[in-house]
Amino acid sequence: MQPIGGAVRPDGKIAYRAQLLYFTASPEQIADGDATVYLPDGLLVVHDGHVAQIGDYQALAASLGADTSVVDWRGKLIMPGFIDTHLHYPQTDIIASPAEGLLPWLETYTFPEESRFQNSGHAARTAQFFLDELLRCGTTTALVYCTVHPESAEAFFEESHARQLRMVAGKVMMDRNCPDYLQDTAESGARDSEALIQRWHGKGRQMYALTPRFAPTSTPEQLGLCGELAQRYQDVFIQSHLAENTAEMEWVKQLFPDHRSYLDIYDHFGLLRRRAAYGHCIWLDETDRHRMAETGTLAVHCPTSNLFLGSGLFDFAAANAAGVPVGLGTDVGGGTSFSMLQTMAAAHNVARMSGHHLSAHTLFYLATEGAAQGLDLGGQIGTLAPGAEADFIVLDPQATPLLARRTARADSLEEMLFALLTLGDDRAVAATYAAGRLRHERSPSV
The missing domain is CATH 3.20.20.140 (Metal-dependent hydrolases)
Known part of the structure; x- marks a missing residue:
């Protein structure tokens, strides 16, 4: 398994191990669990700039060929850009x-x-x-x-x-x-x-x-x-x-x-x-x-x-x-x-001013799958589903001392996501990939 680092270049097939999250529908219209694909220990397989496979690590790892590198992002959350x-x-x-x-x-x-x-x-x-x-x-x-x-x-x-x-x-x-x-x-x-x-x-x-x-x-x-x-x-x-x-x-x-x-x-x-x-x-x-x-x-x-x-x-x-x-x-x-994280936090607060509650699931949906659907680009971006373009990000729940302290006490995915959008900013983005290529990686010292 490859360590985290910018030296890995996805010229062939590359897999990424982390928590994985994407949405299939609006959480405001369907219960969060039915609108969400969440894998606590998942594997995202990317080939030729697109998502090739996604699933549980234990289920998929054995099927990977010897020429497939695995980038280790455990402890982090991968989701669509x-x-x-x-x-x-x-x-x-x-x-x-x-x-x-x-x-x-x-x-x-x-x-x-x-x-x-x-x-x-x-x-x-x-x-x-x-x-x-x-x-x-x-x-x-x-x-x-x-x-x-x-x-x-x-x-x-x-x-x-x-x-x-x-x-x-x-x-x-x-x-x-x-x-x-x-x-x-x-x-x-x-x-x-x-x-x-x-x-x-x-x-x-x-x-x-x-x-x-x-x-x-x-x-x-x-x-x-x-x-x-x-x-x-x-x-x-x-x-x-x-x-x-x-x-x-x-x-x-x-x-x-x-x-x-x-x-x-x-x-x-x-x-x-x-x-x-x-x-x-x-x-x-x-x-x-x-x-x-x-x-x-x-x-x-x-x-x-x-x-x-x-x-x-x-x-x-x-x-x-x-x-x-x-x-x-x-x-x-x-x-x-x-920062879309800070924008989501502001959207939450604006909604509260009119008596409307936006869950973290809903806000992350609006910033990914919801936007893609609204732009007539569903299935192409905003998702980790197979066939989609491999635009994804790696979020770090321990990016700052306060964020790490709060997410350590999170009892649910909703609590972790809410902490990320409320307390997070660009420092919470450990890496950004576009068309399967690493385009940004945060220095640990920043």
Whole structure:
């Protein structure tokens, strides 16, 4: 059995021994035990970047060939890599910037920072750091906003492709109500987006998302052309912002007086469907939620951002009652952490404020299998089931003295998972694998 270490390279078949966990359904809809596959001493067999087998160690070990290395992660928990369904890589350097709210924050920090991404070198350096940070926090797939500049998307995809990561990203489309230096036009935004789709969507593990920033910064002409691209390219993703705060809601009413709601604007232009993901979704009504459920459109809850900017509290109970698919997003840089563990902890607290309880099982599901299903990528990512892409992480319940002390007293899997999300951060991620290759390993001294 091989020791833990970065020297092991999965060029052939490699097995990993640890506690294993993944989800097959929502724990809120099915009892935790029936929604969960948990193996206290399991073996995960990876071949050619995919999961080949998974099972109990004692049952599978004897069937391994002599040429199969076994990496020993006993004492740790292996689970699918996290899926972050909403964040902005060009905002990496303005995380933790003070402002009175969303719109002042955009004007003071976001727009000036995004102007730098016309420079390909700056974009490439930021993309490198950004992806390093995601992997350090255990995130193996993300829905990423670039800037209005095609160069920013090119730089991001180049770096992600070199690392063989499963990423979804897009050039922002924005032709009004923003600084002149960040404006495209309806025609140039559509033309640049289509060129990026043809170059990057489906290249290796890269996937493209049509990305109108939000309705106030796109003219009806731009949203119409975006809808035409969505119709032409049925398997691309769509991402934007929706109903984040009350000042934004009033602005939208002034700009689009003939529409029933903010959501109705996107619906009118054909931008609600499977593979469409909208960040925030706080100020929705029952009709909006039922329409999202009907179209399979993903609502992305961004709790650290919503708390930081004072935007409001996402209503989990109402979303669940309507059957809306829900994902979690860090929303860096409005969000305050790249860590999905910290984001899960914040989501738990936001739900408690409205009297709704989210179990640790549910939160880990939302960050893995739930997100994959909501993005129409079920069976491909977010799971350890055979045939899935081998994107997985190794969590360390003893990563910090406090975490070790608390998990030593855990009487159930739920207690251990709850301690990990409540007390954990990037230090709890011992290793991150993408397409079966080790992409991050935490130094024991860090």
